[in-house]
Every structure is written in C-alpha cells, then in structure tokens.
C-alpha cells in the first residue's frame with residue numbers, strides 16, 4: 001500500500017519544538033497565570049521585532065485581528081472597504097462585521113492578489129471626493145479602506161495600493177494571515193500599511209495549537225485601541241471606555257508561537273526549496289506554475305498551480321494518495337452568504353476563471369524531496 005502524502009503535515013514541526021514548548025507549558029500551568037502574561041508580552045515583542053514594526057498585539061484569531069484593524073480606523077456602517085473576492089471568507093466577513101459594505105474586486109492573475117489597476121479604475125469610475133470622504137456613487141457609501149490580501153504567502157503590490165491610499169486619503173489594512181515572513185522590496189508583509197492582521201491558526205506558516213491572531217502597526221494610538229478592543233474596551237480593570245470584545249491571546253498559545261517563531265525563517269526557506277523543486281519539475285507540463293517577481297519574497301503558505309483539467313487532476317491525485325486542495329473553489333462574491341450584496345456571476349471574470357483551475361499541492365516545511373518527487377511523478381503520469 002502506497003503511503004498517503006497529505007496536503008499539510010505538522011507533526012515534524014511539533015517534534016522540533018516539543019521539548020522547549022512542554023517545558024514552558026509546565027511553567028505556565030504551575031504559575032496558573034494563563035492569559036496576557038509574560039509569554040504573551042514576550043511573543044508580542046518578539047514578533048514585532050521580527051517584522052521590524054513597533055507593535056504586535058496578540059488577539060484571539062486572524063478574523064478578529066482584521067475586525068479590530070477596521071474598527072481602529074473608524075470603518076462603520078456608512079462605509080465601504082475594497083478587498084479581493086479571491087481570499088478566505090474571513091477577509092470579507094470582517095468587513096461585514098464592522099458594519100461596512102465589501103466592494104469585491106478582481107485579481108492580478110500572476111500573483112493572485114488584488115489588482116491595483118482594477119482598484120484604481122473602480123475608484124476613478126465610481127467615486128467622487130465629498131466633505132465626508134470619497135463617496136461611491138454606485139453604493140452611496142464612503143470608501144474608507146483597502147485590504148490587500150497577501151494570498152498564498154505572496155505579497156500584494158503594496159507600492160501601488162499605498163499610492164492610491166495617499167491620493168484618496170484611504171487606509172490600508174494588510175491581510176497577512178498567510179504571509180508570515182514574506183517580504184516586499186525587502187520589508188516584511190505586516191509592516192506595509194496602516195495596520196496588518198495575522199492569523200496564527202495552526203496550519204499557518206506560524207501557527208499556534210489553537211486559535212490565535214495578531215495585529216501589527218507602527219502607530220501608538222492604534223496599538224492602544226486594539227489592546228482595549230481585545231479586552232472589553234477596558235482601560236484598567238473594570239473600567240470600560242467603550243464596548244469591546246473578548247479576544248485575548250492566551251499564555252499556552254503564546255508559548256507555542258514563541259518556540260515556533262525561532263524556526264520560522266528556516267521553515268519558510270524549506271517551503272521555498274520545495275516550491276522551486278516543484279517549479280523545475282512541472283515547468284514543461286500544461287499547468288501554470290507560481291511566479292515570483294524580482295522584489296518579492298514568497299513564503300508559499302500554499303503552492304498553487306493552475307490546470308484546465310483541474311477537477312480530473314484533483315481526482316487523479318486523490319486516487320493515488322496525494323492530498324491536494326482548492327483555495328478557493330467558489331469566489332466569495334458568489335457564496336450563498338453574499339446573496340443580497342448585489343454580485344452575480346460574470347462580475348469578476350479573472351477570479352471566476354482561476355477558481356475553476358487552481359489546485360494546491362502538498363506543501364509543508366518537512367515535506368521530503370522523495371515525497372515531493374512522488375507528487376510530481378503522479379502529475380506527470382496524468383499528462384502522459
């Protein structure tokens with residue numbers, strides 16, 4: 001019986017951090033200091049320093065990190081936010097939870113990230129400057145922010161978005177949930193806008209063993225507000241300045257993140273090696289392999305190819321014991337939950353086309369060359 005190769009396998013990661021992590025967990029449990037203690041504070045400092053940003057604030061999840069970032073810049077019911085439809089649902093969900101309308105736009109089909117050109121065009125065609133801000137004639141809302149998503153670990157074109165933001169007075173909130181350690185022009189993702197949201201969901205490049213997230217920013221003021229938002233709007237014990245949330249990073253998850261952060265660069269390098277191996281081995285086949293622009297450091301949270309025979313290839317890989325995925329097969333603007341938001345098939349042709357072609361291959365730092373070779377061989381057999 002052939003050994004199954006999963007899409008993601010994190011056991012070897014666990015083995016690498018196990019001794020240190022269990023030792024620190026014992027200390028935490030002996031102290032019974034379980035939340036927002038020493039480990040959370042140290043992790044926040046360490047992750048901020050890793051990214052070369054002033055603050056990291058640990059919160060309960062990446063979804064909440066996005067919501068808090070939106071709330072901090074004042075996004076609310078009168079507003080709208082531009083984001084890609086080609087993302088995980090949480091990006092758009094956070095906009096809706098903030099009370100705003102999500103304007104979902106198309107992607108650049110080389111990077112799969114939100115298209116700067118489509119964003120500029122949308123604003124030029126629909127928005128006019130008013131006293132309250134940039135009014136969208138199509139929706140009647142005020143355009144407040146853009147969320148570029150560094151999808152799959154590939155940094156969005158941040159110079160382009162920052163230029164648009166400067167021109168129109170918009171906020172930039174990076175969704176860096178899939179891009180820990182990625183770089184754009186030598187700067188880490190998570191430091192390239194007003195605020196950024198990270199997810200530390202267990203399968204991410206830097207993942208806890210439960211739910212966790214973080215907001216990064218260089219602003220003293222924004223950092224203070226996020227700290228209050230995560231703890232019921234408290235400014236001191238039982239002193240509630242505004243209505244907030246319960247979304248604290250706990251000590252046990254912070255320990256996991258501290259131990260794994262030390263290995264993040266090494267693990268990202270391993271991902272990159274595997275990606276380059278796949279690239280070489282698949283380049284002569286009728287599939288589209290990922291591209292990497294010169295000034296971009298891709299961290300391959302996911303390794304995604306495109307095939308016109310995606311569904312047959314997916315079934316073939318599955319039959320042969322290769323775990324693969326589709327990230328994401330139904331664009332957000334076409335999800336049932338978005339009914340009533342005014343979108344229909346045909347609105348975002350690039351996103352809709354690639355959603356029928358994308359296929360994620362096994363990718364995790366400890367995937368062996370032998371197993372990656374087996375993945376390649378199985379794909380080559382399909383095209384024989």
Ligand SMILES: Cc1ncc(COP(=O)(O)O)c(C=O)c1O
Pocket residue numbers: 061062063064087088090091149175177178198199200201212213
């Ligand atoms: C692009 C993107 N945004 C946001 C999130 C939400 O993060 P979380 O699952 O930690 O809430 C995720 C993670 O799943 C994601 O991939």
